[in-house]
Amino acid sequence: MKLVFDRPRSMRDKPMHFCPGCSHGIVHRLVAEAVDALGLRERTVAVAPVGCAVFMYEYMDFDVTEAPHGRSPAVATGIKRSRPDLFVFTYQGDGDIGAIGLAEIISAANRGENFSVVFVNNTVYGMTGGQMAPTTLLGQRTTTTPRGREAKTEGHPLRMAELISGLEAPYYVARVAVDSPAHIARARKAILRAFQIQVEEKGFSFVEVLGACPLNWGLSPTEAIKRVQEELIPYYPLEVFKDKSGAE
Amino acid sequence: MGKVLDLVRCFDRMRLVMIAVGEKVLMRGCEAMAEAAIRAGCRFYAGYPITPQSELAEYMARELPKYGGVFIQSESEIAAINMVLGASVTGTRAMTSSSSPGISLKQEGISYLAGCELPAVIANFGRGGPGLGNIAPSDADYFQATKGGGHGDYRNIVLAPYSVQETVELTHLAFDLADRYRNPVLILCSGLIAQMMEPVEFMPFKGGEGHSQKEEKPWALTGARGRPSMVIKSLYLQDVELEGHDLKLQEKYREIREKEVRVEAQHLEGGRATPEERAKLVVVAFGTAARVAASAVEEAREGGLPVGLIRPITLFPFPRDFIRKAAEGTDRFLVLELSGGQMVEDVELAVRGRVPVEFYGRMGGVVPSPEEYLAEIRKRL
Numbered sequence: 106m107k108l109v110f111d112r113p114r115s116m117r118d119k120p121m122h123f124c125p126g127c128s129h130g131i132v133h134r135l136v137a138e139a140v141d142a143l144g145l146r147e148r149t150v151a152v153a154p155v156g157c158a159v160f161m162y163e164y165m166d167f168d169v170t171e172a173p174h175g176r177s178p179a180v181a182t183g184i185k186r187s188r189p190d191l192f193v194f195t196y197q198g199d200g201d202i203g204a205i206g207l208a209e210i211i212s213a214a215n216r217g218e219n220f221s222v223v224f225v226n227n228t229v230y231g232m233t234g235g236q237m238a239p240t241t242l243l244g245q246r247t248t249t250t251p252r253g254r255e256a257k258t259e260g261h262p263l264r265m266a267e268l269i270s271g272l273e274a275p276y277y278v279a280r281v282a283v284d285s286p287a288h289i290a291r292a293r294k295a296i297l298r299a300f301q302i303q304v305e306e307k308g309f310s311f312v313e314v315l316g317a318c319p320l321n322w323g324l325s326p327t328e329a330i331k332r333v334q335e336e337l338i339p340y341y342p343l344e345v346f347k348d349k350s351g352a353e
Numbered sequence: 354m355g356k357v358l359d360l361v362r363c364f365d366r367m368r369l370v371m372i373a374v375g376e377k378v379l380m381r382g383c384e385a386m387a388e389a390a391i392r393a394g395c396r397f398y399a400g401y402p403i404t405p406q407s408e409l410a411e412y413m414a415r416e417l418p419k420y421g422g423v424f425i426q427s428e429s430e431i432a433a434i435n436m437v438l439g440a441s442v443t444g445t446r447a448m449t450s451s452s453s454p455g456i457s458l459k460q461e462g463i464s465y466l467a468g469c470e471l472p473a474v475i476a477n478f479g480r481g482g483p484g485l486g487n488i489a490p491s492d493a494d495y496f497q498a499t500k501g502g503g504h505g506d507y508r509n510i511v512l513a514p515y516s517v518q519e520t521v522e523l524t525h526l527a528f529d530l531a532d533r534y535r536n537p538v539l540i541l542c543s544g545l546i547a548q549m550m551e552p553v554e555f556m557p558f559k560g561g562e563g564h565s566q567k568e569e570k571p572w573a574l575t576g577a578r579g580r581p582s583m584v585i586k587s588l589y590l591q592d593v594e595l596e597g598h599d600l601k602l603q604e605k606y607r608e609i610r611e612k613e614v615r616v617e618a619q620h621l622e623g624g625r626a627t628p629e630e631r632a633k634l635v636v637v638a639f640g641t642a643a644r645v646a647a648s649a650v651e652e653a654r655e656g657g658l659p660v661g662l663i664r665p666i667t668l669f670p671f672p673r674d675f676i677r678k679a680a681e682g683t684d685r686f687l688v689l690e691l692s693g694g695q696m697v698e699d700v701e702l703a704v705r706g707r708v709p710v711e712f713y714g715r716m717g718g719v720v721p722s723p724e725e726y727l728a729e730i731r732k733r734l
Contacts, residue, residue, distance in 0.1 A: 148576035150442065153586075162584040168574040170442045171586040173465050176435040179427065183439020183447070184574075186423045187397050191443070191576055209435070212428035 113137035115146045117166050126326025128316025129158050131283045132225055132292075136196065137165060139297045143304055145192040150184050152177040156198040157231040175206020178213035181220045192303065194221040200230045203239035203263045210269070217274030217308040221299045224265060224311065227318040228337065235321030239263040242336060247321070262340060266313040270346035276308040278347040282315035284333040288343070295345070307349070315341055377552035382517045382542070383450070385553050386476060387412035389524035390448055394559040395474070396422035397440035397447035399433040403455045404488045405544035406478040410450070430455040434462030434475070441471040442585055444573030446528055450476035452544060453494050454485065456502075463537050464503030467602070468587025470572075472531035474524070475509075476540040478547035479691075481718035489718020490543035492640050495695035498541045499669045506599050508606045510538040510613065511668040513639040515647075517551035523666070525556055530613065534605055535572070541668060543641040543691055545720060609670050616672035619647070620654055620661040621679055631682055632661030634733050637700050638689040639665050641720060646689050649726035658734050668696070676703035685709045687733055689726060692716060 112118060115137035123129045140146055149167040153159050155174035162169035172180040177195035185193040202210050202224050210222070229247055230236040236249040240262050244253040254262075270278040277299055281292035292314055299310035315337050317329035324332060380388070383406045390398070390413075398413040410426065417424045423440070427433035433449045440447035451459065456477045466473050479494045481487040498511045510530050514520040520542065527538040574583055589595035621632050638646040643664040650662045663679060665672050680686070685708050688697040697712045704710050713729045715721050 147578035150574045150576065152439075159588060162586065165582070167577050167582045169582070169584050169586075170439075170574055171465070171469065171584075171588060172438070173435065173461050176431065176438075176462070179432040179435035180439035180442070182425065182432075183397065183399070183436035183441070184443055185439075186425065186436075187440040187445040187447070188443045188575065208428050209432055212432065 113141045115140045115149075115166050117164055119164055121164060122160060123157065124320045126317055126319035126329050127157070128225065128227065128283050128314070131289060132223065132314050132316065133161065133164055135283075135289070135293050135296050136194070136223055138293065139300045140167065140192070142297055143300055145300070145304070148190065149192045149194075152181050152184070152193070152195040154195070154197045154201045156201055158196055158198060158225065161196055175201050175204070176209055177201065178206065178209040178218070178222070182213055182216070182218050185218060185220045189219070192300070194223060194300070194303075196223045197225070198231065199224075199226045199228065199238040199240040203265055211272070214269050214275050214309050214311065215272050217276070219303055219306055219308050221303050221310045222312070223296060223299075224313045225316050226265070226313055226341065227316045228262070229318050229321045231318050231321055240265070242340060264341060266311065266341075266344075266346050269311050274309055275311060275347060276349045277302050277310040277345075279311070279345040280313040280315065280341060280343050282333055282338060282343055284315070284317070284330045291343070298348075302350070313341075315343075377554050379550055379552050380517060381408060381548060381550050382520050383409040383478060383547035384412045385517050386450070386520050386524050386540070387416065388555060389521040390474070390528070391416060391420055391422065392556060392558045393525045393528040394446045395448050395528060396420065397437065397445045398422070398449065399425040399427045399436035399447075400449050400451065401427050401430045401433050401455060403452045405480060406450055406452050406476070406547040409476070409547070430458035431462065434459040434466075437473050438462055438466055438469070438471060441466070441473050442574050444570035444575065446472075446532070448474035448476065450478070452478045452480045452488075453482050453491070456494060456497065460497070460503035463509065464505055464507060465587055466537045467503075467507035467509070468505060469585050470535040470602075471537075471585065472535050473537045474527045474531055474540065475537060478542060478544045480544045481716070487718050488544065490545035490641055490720055491691050491716070491718055492541070492543050492642060493692035493695065493716065494541065495668065495690070495692060498539050499671070499699075507602060508536075508609070508669050510534065510536055510609060510670075512538065512540050513666060513668050514540065514542050514546065515640050515644045515664065517546065517549060518553045519666075520546060521553050521555060525559075532570075534609060536605065536609075541640065545641045613667060614670045614672050614675065615666040616675050617664040617666060618662065618675070618679070619650065621663070622682060631659065633659045633684045634687055634730060635661045635663055635679055635683045635685075636687050636689060636730065637663045637665070637676065637696070639668060639696060640691070642689045642691050645721055645723055646726050648723035649730060652723060652727055653730050658730065660730050660734065665696070671699050671703070673699070673703040676700060677705070680704045680707045683708060685711060685733060687729065688712045689729070690714045691720065
């Protein structure tokens with residue numbers, strides 16, 4: 106029998122703790138595939154976030170360190186600068202990157218640090234139980250916006266990819282989604298491209314991935330996917346915002 | 354010859370006014386610490402400017418790259434300590450430095466370093482507080498440094514130099530202890546030591562001058578090549594599992610208490626034949642206060658007063674047993690601090706009510722003169 110589909114070498118054979126319909130499992134796999142495709146497993150040091158994806162180290166079969174909430178880009182800077190031969194990426198959520206760690210991500214991006222960021226945007230704090238994230242959409246009900254997010258008091262949802270692409274230094278900035286096979290295929294390409302850019306020592310690469318959090322959205326997995334398509338993508342357009350290789 | 358070359362390089366690099374005292378160089382405390390750190394194998398520094406120790410970062414910015422090291426001016430104190438954490442993850446000798454308000458910001462990262470069992474050296478050149486306070490010398494961060502500072506059950510190793518020369522020596526020791534115990538080491542000294550210029554003699558470069566500090570640390574994350582993948586973390590969700598980790602840390606702190614106490618004492622005991630010479634009053638002081646107290650005690654001795662001095666060099670581990678033993682041979686203690694009274698609590702704990710423990714402190718950046726301390730000593734004898 107011919108083997109046509111298998112677990113990436115960079116993943117462990119372990120059941121995941123993620124809720125049904127959660128996007129982290131898909132994004133984990135895309136990351137592992139990209140690491141394998143570029144032959145990076147044995148020189149990877151990843152930075153796990155605080156939040157649902159902190160357990161990345163349980164599922165990935167490469168070196169992983171933990172970082173305090175929001176500080177992953179600073180930790181990654183320390184790793185990459187002291188060992189430029191290593192392949193380094195952070196895996197971050199929306200509260201991590203858009204609220205508590207906004208200074209760290211903007212500063213690392215602005216320095217053009219040669220590591221990659223995979224940012225999963227599901228518009229809500231997952232692990233702490235569904236509070237408002239900086240990316241929560243207007244009108245979205247969360248446990249801390251029980252009447253729905255209002256622009257007047259909570260401000261507008263933060264478009265991180267656009268924010269990062271406005272900086273001079275970043276080399277590659279894209280937003281993708283994992284709501285459909287076609288979008289997953291594009292997400293796979295974007296993550297691979299981001300990692301390739303680091304390998305080529307070209308600088309900072311950033312991929313925002315729109316995902317679903319059915320549990321904290323109060324939706325079924327299929328309804329949640331529909332919400333990504335009907336509500337998230339219109340506000341958070343799927344685009345390559347910046348790819349300096351086109352200009353070279 | 355090597356030493357001569359080092360000296361020539363010092364001349365060349367620092368353009369310092371030199372005083373020819375043997376092989377000594379006249380240097381500011383915080384710059385001497387930077388040079389000592391490089392010699393001790395530090396190859397990563399991240400920091401954020403803050404008075405009175407920005408010269409340390411400036412020195413690192415200029416010198417560290419010459420040794421293949423990395424200097425980063427971070428966006429914040431929080432980022433600096435986390436960059437140090439990242440460098441330490443790879444096994445690189447790394448440090449950051451700041452002054453009191455900046456050290457407060459670093460506490461989260463220090464707690465993670467302790468929890469993840471990562472070595473790092475953090476220098477605090479203390480200034481007056483609380484809040485923005487001022488930029489005058491203070492040792493009011495004793496509690497923060499020795500009792501944890503951040504969240505959770507952990508301890509920093511805390512070293513308290515009282516001269517520029519000792520700052521150099523303790524910087525070497527700090528990197529060695531950090532690696533040996535895989536624990537953050539804090540060098541706590543007042544801002545006075547940062548800015549004070551004294552002749553110092555440097556120790557040789559660890560592993561030779563060209564040494565890039567890439568020695569293997571088996572726990573470091575450098576990619577899973579030829580070994581299973583590894584994780585550095587402080588997260589243990591199950592209570593018993595975390596308690597197991599905490600117990601391991603406590604065992605480490607016990608070992609540190611047992612092996613790493615450093616303390617200096619002067620004039621404590623009379624000889625067997627002259628028991629009347631024993632110190633009836635023992636002054637306990639660290640850092641800048643100890644420096645002033647040493648002069649006051651010498652002057653008091655010359656005037657025939659039976660006073661001794663105990664100077665803790667390690668604040669954690671605290672020389673508790675040493676002080677407890679000293680309590681058997683004296684009538685009272687006088688604790689002198691540049692604070693409202695912090696170390697005095699540890700002295701009281703060591704003395705256990707056996708003899709009175711008195712306190713005299715100045716705050717807000719006031720550094721007393723030896724005469725002021727002498728007057729306090731006289732009052733008690």
